[in-house]
Amino acid sequence: MENCTLYTHEVDMGKVLKRMQAHFDTAALSISGQENNWDSITAVSGKKLLRKGHTLTITHRQRTVPGYTLDHSDEPIIANLRGMHAFVEQISADNEDLKSLLLAKIPTINTEVVVKAEPAFNGDLRAAVMEMAHELDAIFFSEGNVIFKTDVQGFWDKTGALLLDVNGHSTATNLTVSIDAKYFDSPVTPAADALMRKTRSLQQLQEMGIRSSAMLPPVPGEADVTIRSAAEIATRVAVLAAVNTVAFGYLDGRAVTAYLQQHQLWEHTTPGEKAFLQDPQEDSKTRETWKCEAIWVLLWALNKVPSLGYMNDLCNLDMVPAEDFPFRGPDSDPAAFLTAATTVRPAAAILDANDLYYRANWACVDARLKSEKEPVHPGIVYERHYALNWLICYRNQEWDEVTCDT
Incomplete structure (x- = not known):
C-alpha cells in the first residue's frame, strides 16, 4: 500500500467527488455518506474478470471554522498543521524563499485529504490524484511513493514539483499562497485611533520608499488591546x-x-x-x-x-x-x-510600532511572492513584528505560538 496527503484551503469536498466521477466509471466508485457530505470515497481501477483491481481510498478532515491562522485549538487538524509548520521551520533549505512561501501556505490550509492506493499509485490512480490536486489547488506531503518516484519525505506542489524535502532540496520555483476573503474575521468598525495610526504608518512607509497595501486593516485601538505587564x-x-x-x-x-x-x-x-x-x-x-x-x-x-x-x-x-x-x-x-523594570511604554507607542512593522512585514512577504527584492531587511522586520505581536497579546498567543499574519 502507498499513501499521500493533500492539503488545501478549499472546503468544498464536492469537488473531489465530481473529479472522481469524471475520472472513473460510476460502477468503479463506492461512496460512504451523503454525496454532498461524504466520509470516504473508494475507486477501483482496472478490475477485470478473475483479476483484482487497483484501489484508491480517499478520506478527509477539516477545520470546524475555516481560517488562515493556526490559533490555539484542540482540533486535531490544527494541531497537525502547527506540527507541520514547526517541522518545515527546522529544515535547512537550499531555497529559503520557497521555504518561506511554504510556511506562509500552511496556516491557510483548511482541509486534509488522505489518499491511499492498493497496491500502489499506478498510472491511472496517479492521474486521478494529480487531477484532484489541481482541482483543490493543493500541496502534497508524502513519505515517498511512485507518484514522486522517491522514498524521501517531502512536500510537492500540484504539478508534482518538489517544494521541500527533509534534506532541504527543491525543484519547484514558486508557490501561490491564497486566502479566500470570506474566511476572514467578521468585519468590525475600527477605532478612530486605529485608523489614524494606519494612515500614519502608510505615510511613513511611503517616505521610506516601501510600498504597502491600503487594504490591510488597522491593528486594534488602544481601548481594545492589552499590553503585557x-x-x-x-x-x-x-x-x-x-x-x-x-x-x-x-x-x-x-x-x-x-x-x-x-x-x-x-x-x-x-x-x-x-x-x-x-x-x-x-x-x-x-x-x-x-x-x-x-x-x-x-x-x-x-x-x-x-x-x-x-x-x-x-x-x-x-x-x-x-x-x-x-x-x-x-x-x-x-x-x-x-x-x-517597572514601566512600559504607552500603549499608543507600542501600537504605532506594531502597525508599522505589520505593514512592513506585508511588504516583504508581497515582494517574495512576486520574486522581487524585499524593500527592507525581512529578518529584522519579522522578528520585531513577532515581539510586538506578543507585547499586544495578539490572538492571546504564547511566545512559541506567536504568528505574524500579513
Missing part, C-alpha cells in the same frame, strides 16, 4: 537573553539551564526554548540568534533603549548599559534588572 516583559527578556548566549556559542545548554533553574526562570522558559537548550543544533542556533531583535524590542518597550532604529539595521545589544540588561554571564543575577 512590565514584570512579564522583563521576565521574558531575562530568559531570552540567557538562551541567546547558547545560540551564539558563548555558553552550552546545560550551563544556561542551570542558570535559569537557579534564578527561578525555568518555569518561564518555553517548551521550544527548553528543547533548544537540550539539543542546540547548528540550524536551530542560527534561528535563535535572530531573537536578538526580539530582545531589543522588549527592552525598548521597557524604556531601556531609546528607539527601535531603522528596519535595515541589526540591533546591537552591546550598546545597552549593563544595569539595563539581565544577563552578563552565568554568575550574574537578574534580580536587579527584574526589580527595576
Whole structure:
C-alpha cells in the first residue's frame, strides 16, 4: 500500500467527488455518506474478470471554522498543521524563499485529504490524484511513493514539483499562497485611533520608499488591546537573553539551564526554548540568534533603549548599559534588572510600532511572492513584528505560538 496527503484551503469536498466521477466509471466508485457530505470515497481501477483491481481510498478532515491562522485549538487538524509548520521551520533549505512561501501556505490550509492506493499509485490512480490536486489547488506531503518516484519525505506542489524535502532540496520555483476573503474575521468598525495610526504608518512607509497595501486593516485601538505587564516583559527578556548566549556559542545548554533553574526562570522558559537548550543544533542556533531583535524590542518597550532604529539595521545589544540588561554571564543575577523594570511604554507607542512593522512585514512577504527584492531587511522586520505581536497579546498567543499574519 502507498499513501499521500493533500492539503488545501478549499472546503468544498464536492469537488473531489465530481473529479472522481469524471475520472472513473460510476460502477468503479463506492461512496460512504451523503454525496454532498461524504466520509470516504473508494475507486477501483482496472478490475477485470478473475483479476483484482487497483484501489484508491480517499478520506478527509477539516477545520470546524475555516481560517488562515493556526490559533490555539484542540482540533486535531490544527494541531497537525502547527506540527507541520514547526517541522518545515527546522529544515535547512537550499531555497529559503520557497521555504518561506511554504510556511506562509500552511496556516491557510483548511482541509486534509488522505489518499491511499492498493497496491500502489499506478498510472491511472496517479492521474486521478494529480487531477484532484489541481482541482483543490493543493500541496502534497508524502513519505515517498511512485507518484514522486522517491522514498524521501517531502512536500510537492500540484504539478508534482518538489517544494521541500527533509534534506532541504527543491525543484519547484514558486508557490501561490491564497486566502479566500470570506474566511476572514467578521468585519468590525475600527477605532478612530486605529485608523489614524494606519494612515500614519502608510505615510511613513511611503517616505521610506516601501510600498504597502491600503487594504490591510488597522491593528486594534488602544481601548481594545492589552499590553503585557512590565514584570512579564522583563521576565521574558531575562530568559531570552540567557538562551541567546547558547545560540551564539558563548555558553552550552546545560550551563544556561542551570542558570535559569537557579534564578527561578525555568518555569518561564518555553517548551521550544527548553528543547533548544537540550539539543542546540547548528540550524536551530542560527534561528535563535535572530531573537536578538526580539530582545531589543522588549527592552525598548521597557524604556531601556531609546528607539527601535531603522528596519535595515541589526540591533546591537552591546550598546545597552549593563544595569539595563539581565544577563552578563552565568554568575550574574537578574534580580536587579527584574526589580527595576517597572514601566512600559504607552500603549499608543507600542501600537504605532506594531502597525508599522505589520505593514512592513506585508511588504516583504508581497515582494517574495512576486520574486522581487524585499524593500527592507525581512529578518529584522519579522522578528520585531513577532515581539510586538506578543507585547499586544495578539490572538492571546504564547511566545512559541506567536504568528505574524500579513
